[in-house]
Amino acid sequence: MTLKLPDLPYAYDALSPFMSAETLEFHHDKHHLAYVENGNKLLAGSKYEGQSLEDIVKNAYADKAQAIINNVGQHYNHLHFWQWMKKGGGGKKLPGNVQKLVDEYGGYDKVRTDFIEAGKGQFGSGWAWLAIKDGKLEVVKTPNGENPLMYGSKPILGVDVWEHSYYIDYRNARPKYLEAWFDNLVNWEHVEALAG
Numbered sequence: 505m506t507l508k509l510p511d512l513p514y515a516y517d518a519l520s521p522f523m524s525a526e527t528l529e530f531h532h533d534k535h536h537l538a539y540v541e542n543g544n545k546l547l548a549g550s551k552y553e554g555q556s557l558e559d560i561v562k563n564a565y566a567d568k569a570q571a572i573i574n575n576v577g578q579h580y581n582h583l584h585f586w587q588w589m590k591k592g593g594g595g596k597k598l599p600g601n602v603q604k605l606v607d608e609y610g611g612y613d614k615v616r617t618d619f620i621e622a623g624k625g626q627f628g629s630g631w632a633w634l635a636i637k638d639g640k641l642e643v644v645k646t647p648n649g650e651n652p653l654m655y656g657s658k659p660i661l662g663v664d665v666w667e668h669s670y671y672i673d674y675r676n677a678r679p680k681y682l683e684a685w686f687d688n689l690v691n692w693e694h695v696e697a698l699a700g
């Protein structure tokens with residue numbers, strides 16, 4: 505498959521003041537584009553060329569194909585990251601399937617705390633996730649371009665904790681970014697679509 509940079513599903517300034525237009529311009533137009541371009545160079549002529557995006561991500565990890573893990577993994581992560589945010593997002597009113605998973609995990613406050621702690625605790629670049637494993641919600645963190653698909657779970661929500669995702673708006677205050685992100689930006693409908 506050929507990777508393609510998607511348009512953002514909202515205007516660059518739609519997520520302000522929680523994520524600025526400047527951050528989205530750099531993050532989407534430059535960082536994500538680089539993953540797409542590098543990924544396509546790596547995939548061309550490789551054994552992964554005819555596979556689905558999810559299969560490439562899983563198989564590259566099994567093969568320890570580090571450059572593909574990095575670039576195609578990050579393409580998968582960012583495709584969803586743009587959709588995991590919306591203007592007027594966040595809030596405790598969750599769609600049905602997500603609410604059920606959250607209740608079984610221990611409730612909204614526990615999920616919020618554990619998710620934010622996972623993001624704070626990821627040393628260096630990476631992601632924090634809500635994923636489903638064996639029908640149950642789990643909170644995990646991953647380094648660099650990795651994601652839960654590579655470990656046999658299904659990611660339903662992920663937050664980018666690379667500095668490029670927050671340094672313009674929050675400088676070094678990753679915890680503030682994580683709290684603002686969870687409380688004001690999460691598009692729970694996209695989480696539900698993946699969880700359903």
Ligand code: MN3
Binds near residue numbers: 668
């Ligand atoms: Mn990023």
